[in-house]
Amino acid sequence: MNRHPTPSGELVDLADADPFGLQSRCWRRDADGTVHQAARADSLADRHTPLDAQALFEYLYFHCIPSPRTVFAGVSRVPAGHRLNFQGAQPSLEVAWAPRFRPAEKVSFEALREEFRTLLKASVQRAIAGDGPAACFLSGGTDSSTVAGMIREASGSGALAFSIGFEADGYDEMEYARLAARHFGCEHHAYYITPDDLVRSIPEVAGSYDQPFGNSSVLPAYYCAFQARQAGVSRLLAGDGGDELYGGNARYAKQRVFGHYQSVPAPLRSMLEPLLLQPGISRVPILKKAASYVEQARVPMPDRLQMYNLLLRLGIDEVLEPGFLHQVDVQGPTQHQREVWAWAGSGAMATPPSELNRTLAYDWRYTLAESDIPKVRGATTLAGVEVAYPMLDPALLEFSLHLPDDYKLNGLKLRWFFKEALRGFLPDEIINKPKHGFGLPFGPWLLRHAGLRALATDSLLSLGTRGMVRPTFINNLLSQHLAEHPGYYGEMVWILMMLEQWFQQHRPSWRV
Template sequence: MRGLCGWFANRPVDDGAQVVPRMLANYHGTVQDIVSAHQPQAGLAAFGAPARPVLLEHDGFVLLVAGHPRLRGSDRSAIDLPALVRRLRESGKDALAALGGDFALAAWDGQRQRGLLAVDRLGIHQLMVARPAASLVFGSTLDLLFGHEGVPRQLSPQGIFDYLYYHVTPGPDTIYAGLQRLAPGHCIEFGPQGAGPAAPYWTMRFTEERGRSVDELKQEFVGLLRDAVREASSGVDAFGAFLSGGTDSSTVSGTLGQVSGRPARTFSIGFDVPGYDETEYARIAARHFGTEHHEYYVTPNDVVESLPRIAASYDQPFGNASAVPTYHCARVAREHGVTRLLAGDGGDELFGGNERYAKQHLLGLYQRVPAPLRRFVVEPLLAAPGVGAVPPLRKLRSYVEQARPPMPLRYESYNLLQHFGVPQMFTPEFLATVDAHHPSSLLADAYAPFKDASLINQMLAIDMRFILADGDLPKVSHMCNLAGVDVAFPLMDDRIIDFSGRLPDELKLRGTQLRWFFKQALLDFLPPEIITKKKHGFGLPVGHWLIAHEPLFDLANDSIERLRPRGIVRPEFVRQLLDVKLREHPGYYGVMVWVLMMLGLWLDSRKL
């Protein structure tokens, strides 16, 4: 496993040389291949394999970089680190604008007693931070922070509530009070007066340039895609790719074989459950591109056996069930000698591939109806007694009810807590300690910078934060980390991000046609079955297995039962969920069972 950690202080620390070793000793995993540096007012260290971080010292300046940074505008995949040191020393955070790729960075200028922390544009790498008196403590995980004696370990009720709302703990806050995660594209400067606020050095921009033909755009995009995959696979011989059989993973796998000049090694996960197994499409892609393909079928026993370890490996509770198949896929790749996997994440959030985008387009049409007509004619008519007895009017009323809220409130209609009802799920005592509207305020904050963008770009911006940075990226990165495999995300190359920002909105979502341009650009490259299939990925058949596999249900029941003394969730809600609702609709209610189970397992692993 890999990570970095350290501290900055505005005065010399007597036992400063011992701080970083204590932080490393607190890491919830294995530490190897350590590189470190110590000065009177700073300590920095990194560890891990196979992608070992780089530590560079020059004339009192220390630079620590993890990941795969690249210099924007350069054709080289390897960055000139001495040149970066000079830029950082001369320009501070302004030098970050020249960086692309995925990275976490910590720098300390011993001459000026100044420090800098930064993470990449989409948050592929993470840095957690604490602000004890006159110092700044940082680490790739929260566990590392607790090795510093000035950092308290106190659970945040708000963090627990936000986790149960989003199924992850959304940034910038964490599950612990007072500790934060550095947001994507952000940095923190440290100086004689202490640590400044986290500030963006980059933000997503949607310029929607028009006037170029689709053929011209296609040529540019395919060139960027090949460059990104080539660079993501450079520097290692034993590389491979996730292959779910979806558009993104098939694109990355096919391009990998193309740019490497040899069959790509691809890895897929299957489930022996109708409606969940996607190996047929993975095989279609593997045959089409001539990959060296490997499959593994995850079983309920695999889940029961690996789940406690997976839950404990995260530094916060993580409720996305697809972490389990992701781990097993990465594990199989590692067993076949692969040291770096290429993942297809990011395509949906850059080019408009999620099903809800089409639904939100249809709901958004209602806002085009003149407000007086909506308020004084349509809505009173549909609220009249007896309307529910007429099927077409009942359907229209349902549409209007979903379409009435403006963005971003309309985006919350998918949330499980909105369906359950917050007072019905949580105890009054717990609710008294939290702000039940906090998740909505986070959504509003994410939406605000893009309120004047087109609807599809508003949704993409929101999902870059809540789906990618908070969910999918930690899922894939951490599970690969746990399996001992490095991971790269070529579709999130900064050049492709820039291209997405310039792409006209109508080419991303054409009516209800998802990722229209992406598919047009790859029409002659991907198999037709992949082009036309619906999105799926490595979704776990949670509800089905909870009902059909007694050991998994027992694990869930026992884990959730351990939450009872904490007084978070109403006992009657839990019993109704497990004994009645789960069996009525396993696919729907199984999600909340899983989310509660993962919370219980994680709390138990931390002895909290």
């Protein structure tokens, strides 16, 4: 922990501008004005530091605790793209960086493709510089496969590549990882995670974080990194960022479809909405989809992005105890999202960014900085391996800011430029495959593995005694809902289980 007296009259930047939150930066200010800094929030707290009820609510909402809040009252985390300003009586946050999209009007695809490939190779070359073998995560998707291929381009030899598989229908992507490994001459290390692995590792992984963290793909990431460490690897290259910089998430196409509704003449909308939004209309099959479309399309961004939020769909009052809800602002997450949406448009030059670009920048904060980067950072730290993110290199970020919108989302084709620029480099099967990632078959496994079911059940029943989550909801979740839709309700079981496992190791006696 660094001890930093507050200076007067000058701006102190704790680190270079960090658009993606690659480094965790936390701080706490004492009553005498002394500022303490550390990478981990729990380094700035002790067993007497109260937990922040609002942070716990936001964990259930976002499945992580978005900065600047942390689970510890009085301890804050510097958000991505921000810095601490020490001018004045106490430190405050200010924007250090915001995206400035400048889409090129006249572009040559061939020239951009060559520039993109050159930047990718140079980024990977910088990331593998130093001692030790060049190694990477390899899920078999476009991002990790590109990193594996660029390692060969940059070093002249195949990477050590580490993949995770699952013995579960619809979850295993190992065939694509093996395809990429053969194509790029990788030394391929594959490991199949079992439910027994989860039972053994869930408490360790949950407790390793400085605050509750609910991204379930942290377990596959940890096992990848653990296998790499066992193979003598000291640094892994991760492929995170390709979707968020180049338009690869399915929700971008979905939101474009909803955006078309704004072009419908207002008089026609005023006729459609009373008809399609009246109670009971969703029970009419021919009108159900139209009603759902209008219901979502009329909600402005960014609120529209949370219409399928798990906590909201299950019902806040159904999930949480009244005594806990009295301590929190249930509109806090909505306000947080609106502030991030404002930040995503704050770097505009002559014209505001398009809704697509603004949504990408919004995801840089929530998907990358608050979820995926902490996931990889935590998993690799626990395994004892360093990590680098060549896709998030500053030169590649700047390159993405200049790409035209239709190079990112061409009609409804996701990240069109990225895929076409790498056609002939990546195998066509990987370019054309559906998006997947390191999805964990936790819900289906719960139904058939007694040890995993026991761990989850014991965790949730213990959580139900803390005055935060309703025991009746927990009982219904485990006895009824999980069997109805294990993939959907399994996510909620995971979120609650990881929260309780964190409590047991950090604050076992905590109650509302």
